[in-house]
Amino acid sequence: MRRREFIAVLSGAAAWPVVAGAQQAGTKHIGAFMSTAPKETFSDGYRQGVIISHKTIGTCRLTPEEFHTAYPKLWVWIQNTLALYEKNAESIASMHFVHLPLYFDHSLLEAAKFIAIDRLPMPPLAAMGLSRFAAFEEGNFNGITYLDRYFIKQTVVNEEAIHFHELIHVIQWRLLGPEGFLVAYANGLDEFGYENSPLEKMAYDAEAAFKRSSAIFDAEKFVEEQVGHLR
Numbered sequence: 001m002r003r004r005e006f007i008a009v010l011s012g013a014a015a016w017p018v019v020a021g022a023q024q025a026g027t028k029h030i031g032a033f034m035s036t037a038p039k040e041t042f043s044d045g046y047r048q049g050v051i052i053s054h055k056t057i058g059t060c061r062l063t064p065e066e067f068h069t070a071y072p073k074l075w076v077w078i079q080n081t082l083a084l085y086e087k088n089a090e091s092i093a094s095m096h097f098v099h100l101p102l103y104f105d106h107s108l109l110e111a112a113k114f115i116a117i118d119r120l121p122m123p124p125l126a127a128m129g130l131s132r133f134a135a136f137e138e139g140n141f142n143g144i145t146y147l148d149r150y151f152i153k154q155t156v157v158n159e160e161a162i163h164f165h166e167l168i169h170v171i172q173w174r175l176l177g178p179e180g181f182l183v184a185y186a187n188g189l190d191e192f193g194y195e196n197s198p199l200e201k202m203a204y205d206a207e208a209a210f211k212r213s214s215a216i217f218d219a220e221k222f223v224e225e226q227v228g229h230l231r
């Protein structure tokens, strides 16, 4: 039995719990919320009030069986979703951002595409048997990446740093493969919570360096090295 923390995102009148914290295990249900934390801002994450609470639960992390039951459904959902929106996909290069070409190959900026949208399509994880991630499904994000496509909210489509962040995820998907990415993402979320999950932390760390513009670096090499450390 391990101690967990939860983050609940206030979304209007509703409070949506999301797993967070450095010590995580799986959960079957989410309990009451306790303490209030200051507002936090994540580029592809939450821009709303966040409540952190603590609750002890006794279940273990996502099992391989749970993952393998859900994965085929998730894969079909991703492919259908991407097919549905492909006509709206635009290459990153078409945005003519000034800084992204300093960090990414032109071929990636041509091949990867974004879909600007008002509401991001989130997989129905609870319906796929992954009810522990129901809170993630309800999270208010600015962007979400599936393979080499990402959805970005129309309101932030001109924010270069958000494109940078999602491009880090595009590279992660490519290096890990779809199953490898999803299992790593799910386990990271389960074990460490959203902001500390290794694949998100990698994206936020790279994004922070990009925003500082202190030194230009090869973003693809950065992800390659970081992904190598995960294995």
Ligand SMILES: [Zn+2]
Pocket: 044, 165, 169, 200, 203
């Ligand atoms: Zn992210």
